Amino acid sequence: MRTSFNNGFTILEILVVVAIMGFIATLSLTLLPRFRAHQEFQNTREHVYTLLQETKERARGSESFTSYGVHLESDSLTIFPGEAYDVASVDNDISELGSTVVIDTISLEGDGSNVVFTRNNGSVEEYGSFIIRDNRNTSRTHTFSITQTGVISVQ
Numbered sequence: 001m002r003t004s005f006n007n008g009f010t011i012l013e014i015l016v017v018v019a020i021m022g023f024i025a026t027l028s029l030t031l032l033p034r035f036r037a038h039q040e041f042q043n044t045r046e047h048v049y050t051l052l053q054e055t056k057e058r059a060r061g062s063e064s065f066t067s068y069g070v071h072l073e074s075d076s077l078t079i080f081p082g083e084a085y086d087v088a089s090v091d092n093d094i095s096e097l098g099s100t101v102v103i104d105t106i107s108l109e110g111d112g113s114n115v116v117f118t119r120n121n122g123s124v125e126e127y128g129s130f131i132i133r134d135n136r137n138t139s140r141t142h143t144f145s146i147t148q149t150g151v152i153s154v155q
Contacts, residue, residue: 108146131143
């Protein structure tokens with residue numbers, strides 16, 4: 001009786017493995033950019049929320065014995081000391097949003113673009129909301145709401 005050993009792979013097995021690898025590569029190349037764009041937008045959302053919270057805490061802690069505010073523009077947020085935004089102030093801390101995210105639809109009390117947190121308690125007179133929007137996917141938005149007592153929420 002003779003036993004035959006077959007060493008190696010058949011051409012069919014190799015073609016199946018190559019097809020599976022090609023399918024996985026195609027999936028990753030098409031899904032990765034969408035995932036990355038979504039993650040960048042979520043990171044910007046967290047960054048904006050953190051800036052608002054830090055500004056409120058600065059005011060509540062009476063750092064430098066003054067109020068602190070955030071000036072909203074379409075492509076940036078600027079933290080400023082005091083009751084009013086001064087574009088020329090050297091104390092301004094500008095935070096750019098990046099080229100893919102914009103601040104859209106600012107709807108604050110008094111039709112302004114400044115949220116000023118008062119010293120000691122962090123309340124605001126310019127309460128309301130604003131929306132950040134992803135330019136790559138305009139249906140992707142987050143709404144930031146600030147109450148009169150200074151509570152910040154994101155939807």
